Amino acid sequence: MKRTNRFAVCVNDAGAPGSLEVRKIYRVLDDAEAEAHALVRVIDESGEDYLFPAKCFVPVEVPKAAARIFTKRPA
16 A cells, blocks of 8 residues: 555544544545545554544645644654
C-alpha cells in the first residue's frame, strides 16, 4: 500500500471511541478499493492502518513541517 502525505481530522468516532479520537488528525493512505466502498484507510498512533467509514473524517491540509511530524515512524 502506498503511503501518502494526506491527512484527515476525525469528526465522528463511528461508535468506537477506543479506536478513533474526535478532533484528532490522522494520516490517510491511498486505497481505491476502500474509497469505492465509502471507507478510508488511516494510520493510528501504533503505526498500523485500519479502515473506517469515510463519513468519520474530513480532509485537511497541514503545513510541510507538521506533515514531517505526522509521517515519522514511532520509535
